[in-house]
Amino acid sequence: MTPKSAPPRAAAREAAFPPDVADIPPVLDEVELVQLLTPEGERVPHPVYDRYLADVDDETLRSLYRDLVLVRRVDVEATALQRQGELGIWASLLGQEAAQVGSGRALLPQDYAFPTYREHGVAWCRGVDPLALLGLFRGATNGGWDPREHGFHLYTIVIGSQTLHATGYAMGIAMDGAVGDADGAATIAYFGDGASSQGDVNEAFVWAAVYNAPVVFFCQNNQWAISEPLERQTRIPLYQRARGFGFPGVRVDGNDVLATLAVTRKALTDARTGQGPTLVEAFTYRMGAHTTSDDPTRYRLSSDLEAWKLKDPIERVKAHLARGGHADAEFFASVDADADVLAARVRTGCLEMPDPGPLEIFEAVYADPTVQISQQRQGFSTYLDGFAEESA
């Protein structure tokens, strides 16, 4: 068969790929964003979500501010420690403090969070010592806290895998009959815009939907998957994907700690009372690099960063507290002092963190250890002892 017309010139074919999806008209609804605190710190009423903040008094507001400041301070300290060679790598949460503290503070003790490797703010809310997080990035452990004690799973590095764990755990909650009222339990699965392209995340959506599992899918859309912009992952707002799977999706201002708290509380309440999953898209911005190994100046404009700095998640709470007379200068000074004390403790703890002994390689491979590993451990131990004798 001969072509009816000449094939297009190679240059034309190249130009057609990859397409600029920004030129393609959107096919779905107007995008809605839940915001309860403007970047200027003004509290905006909301017909649905205000009721989820009924208990948020001045003291709660101040404690939210305190959490935001402390987790940012830990993050800054950890970045500095990496620069000084004390951590192998660090994944900064800079800019995502409100998304993490707002959602983390929405959790109840019986809930279980399944983080990525960037949820330092959620870890803080779940009572995990920041030093335990640093142990992972220092290379001293693969996860130095007890997930069951905190209802906070180990960090998951492979993108999106934990969404299925959260869904399975939520299925177990339902199988245990621990859903149906306000005392029910729920899980929350953290992931990012990049992970939304993973098969596991989409499979988790399917499973959660068909089993009506009490899980909240909490996507921090920080606009960047390392160097790839959101447009490389999706053509529609991520929260709108939920509809195709059969459950609600909502986009919240991820730099607004009050909105994130309220939206996550509603999603968790729905889950624990038996109404199934929700996809929350926390619209935010990764103000730092992907990790300390990354160089965002190679792929994004500094003007974007400057624009997002005006929406800083901490500044708006501070403005709100100050303007409304909910906190005074003494309070802000005390939070800064607490942050300095915490940072000093994190720094000292990191520097003093002992390296594990070489034989710890062989620990906890199996619940019921194998002879092979015991023999390898013994052989390696004898080998190491040889050096000790030589140097003695």
Next chain:
Amino acid sequence: MTTMTLGKALNESLRSAMEADPKVVVMGEDVGRLGGVFRITDGLQKDFGEARVIDTPLSESGIIGTAIGLAMRGYRPVCEIQFDGFVYPGFDQIVSQLAKMHYRSAGRLLMPITIRIPFGGGIGAVEHHSESPEAYFAHTAGLKVVACSNPADGFHMLRQAIASDDPVVFFEPKRRYWEKADVDTDAVAGPLHEARVLRPGTDATLLAYGPMVKVALEAATAAEADGRSLEVVDLRSLAPIDWPTVFASVRRTGRCVVVHEAARSHGVGAELAATITEECFYALEAPVLRVTGFDTPYPPSRLEEAYLPDLDRVLDTVDRVLEI
């Protein structure tokens, strides 16, 4: 003592495990109303309900990934992967998550998950339905890997795998599902990760597992007619391997042939040959030889008789190992 097929023995094993422990749940594609494509879960959903025999979405990564979450919640999931060649969509969850969770958590989290996989060829199936992927899993730290070869082992080994606090990949020789033997369900079973000498002999050791155990036993019977005494060892466990039983047999006979359906290179046979050579060097009269599938994809089923190790290929290799 009851006579039953391997398929029925596995079914009875699941049933007794579910009766003994309410936390045991069966999950997989078509395991419920249909009873699985091989009917291994036949009748279980009817008796234990949809919450304990879970028909899942068609999603292998989802099966393993949610089983991990269920295990964290205190359940003891038994996952069915419908066919060997369908396990790969779940491979990442098995290798990166399931296998490493106990280690990553410094022993705090247990992963008592059994993954049942019908494996191997010989049933005239289309592609992706006849594979032997055991080496991938045996090579992965954190997993335990076993293969049953007969109904009694099917019953007892599956019970033990489900009772294990470590994740176990449980390979079932699908072409043997319909073969019958006596099963004493009340018997006290030996350790799960123990190899068994099924037939004693003096001239050479045949090491086999899963579907090839029967072939090895038939080869030993045929060789006897030629005056050759072959010892047959059913490995049963591929990770860990029961080395003392293997070494003792090889030291008795001085010669060894490994038989498996999986491709030769980098396979279980390679590990056996290397370690036997290392540990039994002065007892060996000949190099360890292998009878295996070829280093090709599994062929169209009209060619599988040529691909699969059979009686003649085993005897041919036995001739060679005895002539060295």
